[in-house]
Amino acid sequence: MCGRFVVANVGGELVGELRADLIADDLPEPSFNIAPTQQAAIVLDSSKTDPPTRRVEAARWGLVPSWAKDLSIGQRAFNARSDELPRKRMFAPALAKRRAVIPATGYYEWKTDENGKVPMFIHPASGDPMFFAGLYEWWRSPEEEWxxxxxxxxxSSVGDLGSIHDRMPVFLDADHADTWLDTDVDEPLDILGTAIDDAPRVAESFAWHPVDRAVGNVRNNGSRLIEPLTA
Structure with missing residues (x-):
């Protein structure tokens, strides 16, 4: 799973490889402890323009489908199991036409050992951005706010990441991210399968290290959270 992640840069520095046409001017500030219900930058292709416009927008973490009665449903939909998407009413429509890429610096996962749960910061060893496959939705509130x-x-996790947690995000490289965003794809299940299968290869270039348990409190923030834990 992925319950916390880091975005240390914003704007073009974050999404340069994805060739965005428009970058919103209200993107959230850099954060080292993004949690569900908080705002983060996502990349999407708008199918309402011809050709589609690739945009970077601020979005709430936790999917809220158009038919939801309120925002609370998103609190338990911050992750979606990729193998269940086609069968889930909440996710299947978005898989067809509303796919997103979530850029990040890295993410946290908690590893259980003899000392309890230890947070690990997982990130590309190169320092390049990490890309998560995601889905997005628009929801209209009773106050007419979109x-x-x-x-x-x-x-499921494989390889060395499996020693940390049994689930991991579906990681994308820049090329697969470009395909994932394509709104003209006729067979979304095909690109989903490709993304799932290729995620372990992308993860081969990742590094990780233990960090302070302070990351467990959503009020804590700052670059110190990703610093390696010293004995």
Missing amino acids: ILSFTILTR
């Missing part, structure tokens, strides 16, 4: 929300796809 709210953009998203979820991050997960799959």
Whole structure:
């Protein structure tokens, strides 16, 4: 799963490889402890323009489908199991036409050992951005406000990441991220399958280290949270 992640940069520095046409001017500030229900930057292709416009927008973490009665449903939909998407009413429509990429610096996962749960910061060793496959939805509130929300796809962990947690995000490289965003794809299940299968290869370039348990409190923030834990 993915319950906390880091975005240390914003704007073009974050999404340069994805060739965005428009970057919203209300993107959230850098954060080292993004939690569900908080705002983060996502990349999407708007199918309402011809050709589609690739945009970077601020969105609420936790998918809220258009038919939801209120925002609370998003609190338990911050992750979506990729193998269940086609069968889930909440996610299947978004898989067809509302796919998103969530750029990040890295994410946290908690590893259980003899000392209890230890948070690990997982990130590309190169320092390049990490890309998560995701879905997005627009929800209209009773006050007529349009709210953009998203979820991050997960799959079973393999390789060394499996020693940390049994689930991991569906990671994308820049090329697969470009395909994932394409609104003209006729067979979304095909690109979903490709993304799921390729995620372990993308993860081969990742590094990780233990960090302070302070990250467990959503009120804590700052670059110190990703610093390696010293004995």
